[in-house]
Amino acid sequence: MLTRLDLFPITARIVGDGASARLQIGGCDLTDLAAQFGTPLYLYDRATLDTAVAAYEGALSAYPGPTGITYAGKAGMNLALAQWAASHALWLDCTGQGEIAVARAAGVDRAQILVHGVNKSPEDLAAAVDAAGVIVVDNLDELQRLIALADDGVALPQLWLRLRPGVAVETHAYRQTGQSDSKFGLSSDEFLAGIRLGQAHDLPLTGLHFHQGSHFHDPAPIGPALDAVLDLLAVVRSETGWTAQHLSPGGGWGVAYHEDDLPQPSVADYVGFISNGLQGGCAKRNLPLPALHVEPGRSLVARAGVALYRVGAVKRTPNRRWLLLDGGMSDNIRPALYGARYSALPVVQPGRSASGSAWLGGPYCESGDVLIQDLPMADVTPGELVAVPASGAYHIAMSSNYNGSLRPAVLWLDQGEAHLIQRRETVADLMRRDLPLP
Numbered sequence: 001m002l003t004r005l006d007l008f009p010i011t012a013r014i015v016g017d018g019a020s021a022r023l024q025i026g027g028c029d030l031t032d033l034a035a036q037f038g039t040p041l042y043l044y045d046r047a048t049l050d051t052a053v054a055a056y057e058g059a060l061s062a063y064p065g066p067t068g069i070t071y072a073g074k075a076g077m078n079l080a081l082a083q084w085a086a087s088h089a090l091w092l093d094c095t096g097q098g099e100i101a102v103a104r105a106a107g108v109d110r111a112q113i114l115v116h117g118v119n120k121s122p123e124d125l126a127a128a129v130d131a132a133g134v135i136v137v138d139n140l141d142e143l144q145r146l147i148a149l150a151d152d153g154v155a156l157p158q159l160w161l162r163l164r165p166g167v168a169v170e171t172h173a174y175r176q177t178g179q180s181d182s183k184f185g186l187s188s189d190e191f192l193a194g195i196r197l198g199q200a201h202d203l204p205l206t207g208l209h210f211h212q213g214s215h216f217h218d219p220a221p222i223g224p225a226l227d228a229v230l231d232l233l234a235v236v237r238s239e240t241g242w243t244a245q246h247l248s249p250g251g252g253w254g255v256a257y258h259e260d261d262l263p264q265p266s267v268a269d270y271v272g273f274i275s276n277g278l279q280g281g282c283a284k285r286n287l288p289l290p291a292l293h294v295e296p297g298r299s300l301v302a303r304a305g306v307a308l309y310r311v312g313a314v315k316r317t318p319n320r321r322w323l324l325l326d327g328g329m330s331d332n333i334r335p336a337l338y339g340a341r342y343s344a345l346p347v348v349q350p351g352r353s354a355s356g357s358a359w360l361g362g363p364y365c366e367s368g369d370v371l372i373q374d375l376p377m378a379d380v381t382p383g384e385l386v387a388v389p390a391s392g393a394y395h396i397a398m399s400s401n402y403n404g405s406l407r408p409a410v411l412w413l414d415q416g417e418a419h420l421i422q423r424r425e426t427v428a429d430l431m432r433r434d435l436p437l438p
């Protein structure tokens with residue numbers, strides 16, 4: 001049971017013995033936090049976040065050229081997380097005007113704001129031109145819009161073109177992005193056309209981006225995509241003279257959500273694979289070495305996050321023991337969206353042995369609102385707290401107000417202190433945009 005503890009932030013400890021044993025994270029007692037801030041409650045452990053950045057920095061240090069780490073803010077973005085990214089001099093990947101505004105408010109250096117988007121609205125594009133250091137161009141229509149702006153005398157940030165290498169990685173179909181029928185990015189022919197257009201209009205085209213998908217555990221399938229990218233760069237260079245100063249193979253490295261996912265292969269394996277592949281591939285094709293940018297989301301923030309729920313009821317159906325929680329698909333859509341498999345521990349006496357399998361269901365009016373299925377679990381009773389690890393990525397970021405639910409509060413845990421970084425939504429928030437009938 002206690003290998004489950006390895007899914008939690010690196011500061012997770014069981015403090016006390018016997019009936020008083022409790023789960024502590026970041027030096028904070030989870031029972032106290034739930035009493036003070038209520039549940040469902042999300043926690044981010046700063047030490048775990050910092051350690052994740054250090055793993056990427058260490059892995060990139062072997063690359064002989066310039067490197068950059070871009071935090072993919074789509075995994076989870078708020079003012080505090082953007083400030084944290086800036087404190088590590090991370091670049092920040094923003095999708096659209098909303099995230100750009102958060103990055104600016106957090107004081108992220110303009111040069112380090114990188115804007116993605118598969119169909120950027122006019123407002124998104126205007127915000128990106130105004131505030132970003134890099135726009136990653138998804139399609140030729142977007143490029144034409146940027147050309148029109150440049151022709152009007154607008155100074156553009158650096159532009160990187162997003163390529164769709166046409167090779168899929170092994171992950172859930174909803175998390176694949178690089179395959180040939182993906183909605184993301186340019187085909188090889190479009191990429192070449194984009195470079196020619198850029199040259200004709202003197203655009204600041206400086207980089208190539210591709211992103212193969214999310215939550216994969218083996219770097220090897222990136223190899224064929226990287227080869228396809230470098231083959232294309234060799235063709236582009238011989239036909240146009242253009243070379244990529246910056247190359248980003250996106251993000252996508254996976255994390256462990258369940259004890260069956262342990263041990264999780266290291267970030268060093270993943271980054272080493274890309275870094276070596278890029279060096280070898282460039283040498284083979286006689287291409288200059290670009291700056292290498294990585295763009296992780298999940299693998300930077302997932303493990304640092306914990307979701308804390310209170311069990312309201314325990315129900316037995318013919319074949320199941322249900323623990324009914326006070327949160328579910330509105331704060332974590334991943335199990336319903338892609339069958340994501342999670343684990344959990346009771347907060348008090350977390351080392352208790354399992355009394356059988358449990359199904360952890362949420363309170364919402366959907367049969368799919370089941371956070372965890374068939375998990376060996378102790379004999380948890382109503383009123384107890386349950387902590388779900390690896391909750392820092394794509395939970396709050398994808399949350400909703402389904403059934404009029406209120407988004408949870410979010411805390412920042414740092415050396416025994418808990419700081420509120422996002423307050424719980426209120427009923428007034430729910431109606432803030434509503435207007436009465438005339």
Ligand SMILES: Cc1ncc(COP(=O)(O)O)c(C=O)c1O
Binds near residue numbers: 295296
């Ligand atoms: C363009 C791009 N970059 C980076 C990421 C981050 O992926 P992950 O959180 O799996 O690292 C995504 C996620 O889908 C993405 O679309």
